[in-house]
Amino acid sequence: MTRPAYVAVDWGTSSFRLWLIGEDDSILGERRSGEGMTSAAQTGFAQVLQSHLTALSAPDNLPVIVCGMAGARQGWVEAGYIDTPTSLAAILTGAVSVPGQARDVRILPGLAQRAKDVPDVMRGEETQLLGAIPADAKGEQIVCMPGTHSKWVRVVNGQVIGFSTFMTGELFDVITKHSILSHAVAGAAELPADSAAFETAIKAAFKKPSLATNLLFTARAGQLLHGLTAAGAQALISGTLIGAEIAGALSSAGQGATITLVASGRLQALYEDAFRTLSLTYTTVDADAAVRRGLSAAAKAIWPNNERTR
């Protein structure tokens, strides 16, 4: 039987995911819960981590590599930021040790773009990026990591040149919950329930992103004047926000840049539909696999001895 080599943890704001990884890189066990940073800051990070390790009967001396919001100022131990431009490998060198733990626990840093006019930060996505892009990649790559705060990263010859966060997911959430458009979407099933409306909105917002906040209101007017359905309104809002995001993100991309989508599940389906609708060529990398690969690269760099025990 394969012996466990290390534990990989993706610790987000509202989610916790842990994998027990074997010496042959196989996944020996997996845990998922809602004990993200917000919840763990109350109950204790060490306690949350140990409860999941105990559930998987992980040996006491097994090291743990962590990425995400556990390294934020309001997280477990602040892991700081690596500044752009930077090589992807640099994040491996910035891991901080969590003091006072029986086992070796390291948290990976985030990335910061300190330009005064477009400051930006990420925590967790840098590890996905590390797992999504080959270290020896050549040319310009545009990496799209959709989510509550979608991250678009420009990588040239393996260097992270810069990145941009678009508040797409969170805006969809607050608009459909708290604005007048909440009435227009009331009762709609989960996205994407109306692909035709989604694709029409993607095209309209991509073509004229300056009209995004106007197009959003057509969900209300369409309901009043043309009996637009809740599913149609929801797809229109989602398509408008995503279409404007793609237009903005690609506005500074060079010709010939390739697009890599790092996503899974519902978001993967939505963004693939958007890229197809806009006739944009893209490659998809599964987001879960990417973060595991990134954590694995970090673990191997930090604990090379675990490698040799194979």
Added chain:
Amino acid sequence: MTRPAYVAVDWGTSSFRLWLIGEDDSILGERRSGEGMTSAAQTGFAQVLQSHLTALSAPDNLPVIVCGMAGARQGWVEAGYIDTPTSLAAILTGAVSVPGQARDVRILPGLAQRAKDVPDVMRGEETQLLGAIPADAKGEQIVCMPGTHSKWVRVVNGQVIGFSTFMTGELFDVITKHSILSHAVAGAAELPADSAAFETAIKAAFKKPSLATNLLFTARAGQLLHGLTAAGAQALISGTLIGAEIAGALSSAGQGATITLVASGRLQALYEDAFRTLSLTYTTVDADAAVRRGLSAAAKAIWPNNERTR
């Protein structure tokens, strides 16, 4: 003493404003309250109106002209819409009588743009527009009526060609209250507290409106990386939304079109600052005066006899 000729009411979603107008067009009395459509739909529209008329000792036979959400489906009596393109004067002919009232009460219709790709509606702003633009105006005029839902109207030779609603005010509200940016603006005073940050954001969003939802996130990143203040973050969010709105609204305006801003108070100051920052020429019409003039034009068209009693 001047005798009262009619009563003018601007009945919005969350606000009620009433003026007692004399035969010589002077304002004999004024009432303002929060008894907008939402509240009046509960307590009764007739009751709310009568309480304010009683407070001003308005004669029992005095006619009342109303604009705004009192004419919505969920309002007092549905007043329908006049479809664009239309002359401004056409809204005068679309007033509906409220049945079962001791006095003559008329509600003005809204405007509807039924184009399938950009449906839009307004209620109340059409009356402001009537009071803001001379009936014999020549050439192209772009009228900006900022608010919860900003309305931009294109008028050519006195004809309303089309209009666009931008959700600027409501987006500012839900973003600063319900998104992660609520932390960045916590404790900020009322806008505009940081003009420099506001003007920088206006320029950035006007230049690249496709990056609007990215620029919004710089309020968060700027706080983390550069100690951006709450007033600065608030001004950045407001400037981003207004800058993108102006870019979108003017994207289809013809060269040589004149901009008329119909606003008062805080919104007037913000939009004048934005127009100046972008070196755009504009004329301001006071929003209160505009809606009164529009209601007055309607009253004189509907009850010409009141005119003759002067």
